[in-house]
Structures are given as structure tokens and as C-alpha cells.
């Protein structure tokens with residue numbers, strides 16, 4: 658089985674649950690407040706670890722209570738915490754998450770905190786955690802130049818790279834060639850191509866445009882509609898899983914998908930099997946509250 662390194666952000670998610678997401682200028686009375694582990698990189702690393710992936714996670718946290726929450730979680734999953742940088746001068750990041758309990762939809766504002774101060778030097782010091790693995794997974798919550806540096810190092814060391822471009826931010830044209838698997842959702846794909854993506858035809862054309870940019874494999878995630886895969890040899894849609902359990906909270910569903918994608922690739926499964934697995938993991942995560950807390954284990958998968 659191949660090994661995985663994840664680079665990204667840990668934050669404490671402050672979740673506010675109510676029967677709606679407040680609109681501009683509106684105050685609403687919520688029903689629940691939960692504080693739990695979040696941050697896309699951390700969620701993806703945890704998803705992979707819970708699915709028995711061999712994974713390490715590179716990030717920066719503060720020397721505070723939220724940082725302790727992160728370390729305790731990684732240790733409880735048997736993850737090596739030597740790649741977690743603790744910084745005395747910055748606080749662990751936080752995210753404010755509004756969740757609609759009727760639909761599971763959310764709105765997120767993230768402050769990366771200590772992880773926002775990650776540098777190329779931090780990558781250099783932790784290069785062994787990347788170089789000794791086979792698959793590199795990252796997102797866009799860390800500073801762009803550092804993420805690009807990490808991707809470059811991963812490619813130099815012949816890893817398969819996955820970029821989950823979330824939250825969407827400018828990617829230099831020259832950097833697309835660093836990406837083996839690109840996993841935007843529809844909104845992120847629209848951002849990169851600067852046009853609306855509404856129909857199946859739009860999705861296919863969008864994927865072709867991403868491939869022309871130098872990306873090797875494109876996976877556009879489509880929420881409750883599943884996902885679309887394309888590379889230069891094949892392309893197909895894959896339906897999402899639907900369970901009898903209701904959708905409670907979609908926070909972290911994309912992270913569940915990306916963590917599972919990395920694990921599927923680490924097992925050298927056929928791409929259709931990999932995406933079926935990732936779709937299932939993502940769908941299960943929506944039936945549970947929270948981000949990292951909603952990541953299913955292999956045991957959970959058998960029950961769905």
C-alpha cells in the first residue's frame with residue numbers, strides 16, 4: 658500500500674446550527690453550538706487515517722487549547738505528530754460555520770491563524786515527510802506560494818499530487834502542470850474558468866479545458882449528483898450514494914471525498930473503484946454532524 662502526505666490547515670470549527678443560515682443583516686436564534694476539529698487539510702488527513710490510509714500531516718498550530726485538540730486527535734488515530742509545527746507566537750486558526758439543520762448546507766469563514774504563517778522553510782524542514790511518501794494531497798487554505806513550493810517538491814520526488822482547489826483562489830498558469838488530480842466542486846470550477854457550469858455538457862467542456870491547462874486527471878465533485886472524471890483516455894459521470902439516513906451536515910463532505918480519493922489511489926485501485934469509494938465516504942460524512950467528526954471509518958462503511 659502506498660503512503661500519503663497531506664499539507665494544509667487545522668482550525669477549530671465553531672459551528673452554529675439553526676433552521677436557516679442567517680442572511681445579511683439578520684439575527685436568528687440557533688439550536689446548537691458545537692466546537693470541533695476542522696480545517697480542510699486536517700479533515701482530509703483524518704479521513705484518510707480513519708480509512709486505514711498510511712498518512713502524515715504537515716501543518717502549523719498554536720501552543721494553545723485548540724492546538725491541543727489537534728494533537729490529541731492525531732495521537733488518538735495513531736498519526737505521527739512530528740510533522741505538526743507548534744508556534745508560540747500565533748494562535749491556532751478558527752472557522753465560523755453556519756449550518757442549516759434542515760438541509761445540511763453551510764457557510765464558512767476561516768481564519769487560518771498559525772497555519773497562515775507557514776513558509777517554504779517549514780516545508781524544507783519537513784521535506785522527509787513528503788519525500789518518503791507516494792501521494793501528496795493539499796488544498797488552498799495555506800499561503801499560495803508555500804502550497805506551490807510543496808507541490809513542486811512533491812513532483813521533484815515523483816509523488817502523485819492531488820490539489821483540492823478550495824477555497825478557490827488564483828492558480829498561476831504555469832502551476833497547473835504540477836497537478837495530477839484536480840478536484841474542484843462546480844463553484845470552484847466556475848471560478849477557474851470564469852463561466853457558469855450548469856449542464857452535463859458544461860461539465861465535460863470544463864474538464865477538457867482543465868486538461869488543456871496541463872492537469873492530468875480532473876474530478877469535478879457535484880454534491881448530491883456525484884462526480885465527473887476525465888483524463889486524456891476516458892471520462893464518465895458517477896452517481897452519488899443515497900442512504901436512508903437524512904443529510905444532517907455537509908461540512909467536510911469534500912474533505913471526506915479527497916481523503917478517500919488519496920486512500921483509493923494508495924491501493925492502486927481502478928479509478929472507477931476509487932471514485933465509488935470516495936463518493937460513498939463523502940455521502941456517509943453528510944449523515945453526521947461536524948467536519949473531522951463526521952469522517953467514517955472502514956467499519957462504518959460496512960454498515961452503509
Ligand code: RIB
Nearest residue numbers: 695696697752767909948
Ligand atoms: O471543508 C470544511 C472545512 O472548511 C471546515 O472544517 C472549516 O474549518 C473549513 O476549513
